[in-house]
Amino acid sequence: MDAAKLRAELERLHADSYGWTLACCARDPSEAEDVLQTVYWKILAGKARYDGRAEFKTWLFSVIRKTAADAWRRKLLRRMWFVESEDDAAEVASPERTEVAIERSETQVLLEQALLSLPRRQQQALHLVFYHDLSVQQAAEVMGVSLGSARTHYERGKAGLRQWLTESRVFDEPRIGRSETEKALP
Amino acid sequence: MSPGSDEAKLKKLFLERKACDERNAPSFARTWQVAVSRSTEPPRTMRWLAPVALVAALAIIATAIGIMLHARMRESQPAQEASLALTQWQSPTAFLLTTTDSTLLTSVPSLDRSWMQDMSYLTERIE
Numbered sequence: 001m002d003a004a005k006l007r008a009e010l011e012r013l014h015a016d017s018y019g020w021t022l023a024c025c026a027r028d029p030s031e032a033e034d035v036l037q038t039v040y041w042k043i044l045a046g047k048a049r050y051d052g053r054a055e056f057k058t059w060l061f062s063v064i065r066k067t068a069a070d071a072w073r074r075k076l077l078r079r080m081w082f083v084e085s086e087d088d089a090a091e092v093a094s095p096e097r098t099e100v101a102i103e104r105s106e107t108q109v110l111l112e113q114a115l116l117s118l119p120r121r122q123q124q125a126l127h128l129v130f131y132h133d134l135s136v137q138q139a140a141e142v143m144g145v146s147l148g149s150a151r152t153h154y155e156r157g158k159a160g161l162r163q164w165l166t167e168s169r170v171f172d173e174p175r176i177g178r179s180e181t182e183k184a185l186p
Numbered sequence: 187m188s189p190g191s192d193e194a195k196l197k198k199l200f201l202e203r204k205a206c207d208e209r210n211a212p213s214f215a216r217t218w219q220v221a222v223s224r225s226t227e228p229p230r231t232m233r234w235l236a237p238v239a240l241v242a243a244l245a246i247i248a249t250a251i252g253i254m255l256h257a258r259m260r261e262s263q264p265a266q267e268a269s270l271a272l273t274q275w276q277s278p279t280a281f282l283l284t285t286t287d288s289t290l291l292t293s294v295p296s297l298d299r300s301w302m303q304d305m306s307y308l309t310e311r312i313e
Contacts, residue, residue, distance in 0.1 A: 007218070014214040019207045033212050040221030108206065111199050130200035162192050165199075 001050055009056055010040065016132055020061050023127045024068035027112065031075075035068045042067065054141055058134070061142040065124075114164040122157030125150055 001009070010017070017039070021032040039060075042048040048063045050056060115123050121143065128139035140150035 010218070011214045014217070015208045015211050018211040019204055022207055029210065033217065036212075037217055037220045037224070040218055041224045044221055044225040105202070107199065108203055111203065126196075127200070130197050131204050158193075158196070161196065165196075 001052075001056075006043065006050075010043070010060070013057055013060060016057070017060060017064060019131060020127070021064050021068060023124065023131070024065055025071070031071065035064065035071050038071070039064050039067050055138070058138050058141045061128070061132075062144060065142060065144070110165065110168050114161050114168070117164060118157050118160050119153075121145075121153045122160065125153040126157045126161060129154060 018032065018036060021036045021039075022029065025031040025035055039048070042063065050059050115126070118126075124143055125136075125139050128134045128142055129136065134142070136151050136154055137147055139154065140147045143150055145153075
């Protein structure tokens with residue numbers, strides 16, 4: 001794939017790539033941006049090459065997953081050595097993060113809590129299927145696991161999420177309507 | 187509630203999330219530009235640090251092993267002294283077991299030159 005075509009493909013998939021990077025970085029926007037920059041740099045520097053064996057999107061997503069895992073390991077090592085960089089300190093009070101939190105609806109917050117209660121692999125399988133509209137086969141390729149394993153993660157994750165959201169009454173009637181009725185009661 | 191309707195609701199929740207993420211995503215141009223500037227940067231001149239760090243790590247390991255061995259040797263020295271003292275111990279009443287003629291009974295008299303001369307004198311006399 002030539003450079004111009006590569007750039008065009010990356011630009012087309014940028015929003016999707018950012019969404020997947022966010023999921024791989026525990027929804028941390030600044031870390032996700034950093035990881036995505038590293039992914040583009042890897043592709044530019046030839047450290048990650050597309051060989052055409054898989055779909056471009058699944059290949060790109062697997063590069064993102066590996067890069068995010070590397071970043072997470074480095075972060076863990078830094079914490080182990082008690083070296084907290086200035087970036088980590090600044091990250092806590094990031095205005096971008098606050099804006100995003102305000103924008104999220106109550107249901108979205110519940111969804112996030114429900115996803116966080118699931119194992120990482122199950123979160124990834126659900127995200128790839130529901131958010132990116134990938135098949136379980138494609139999700140398996142991105143996650144680097146067998147189809148059977150991906151299917152198990154997906155099914156267990158879906159059951160867990162369904163149970164959590166039913167218990168939180170997200171799957172009931174619209175929340176606004178119910179709260180208004182509750183307010184009207186003496 | 188059927189599983190199919192649950193899936194549709196889950197899908198809807200994820201799509202809402204996607205829409206929110208897309209609004210807050212950094213622009214492609216900015217992300218790409220950072221990646222391009224990173225790829226054109228000269229390689230970091232900190233490569234010499236790797237062998238230095240390796241040598242330092244090896245030195246630290248060797249020192250640690252040396253300290254451990256030294257400490258172990260120092261620990262075993264008093265034990266050796268104690269075992270030596272134990273083997274050389276003598277009862278305070280050990281002298282009671284020795285008699286005045288014990289040296290005579292435990293030793294063999296030596297046949298020196300004078301004895302031999304006496305013996306030759308005697309044999310001459312007998313003859």
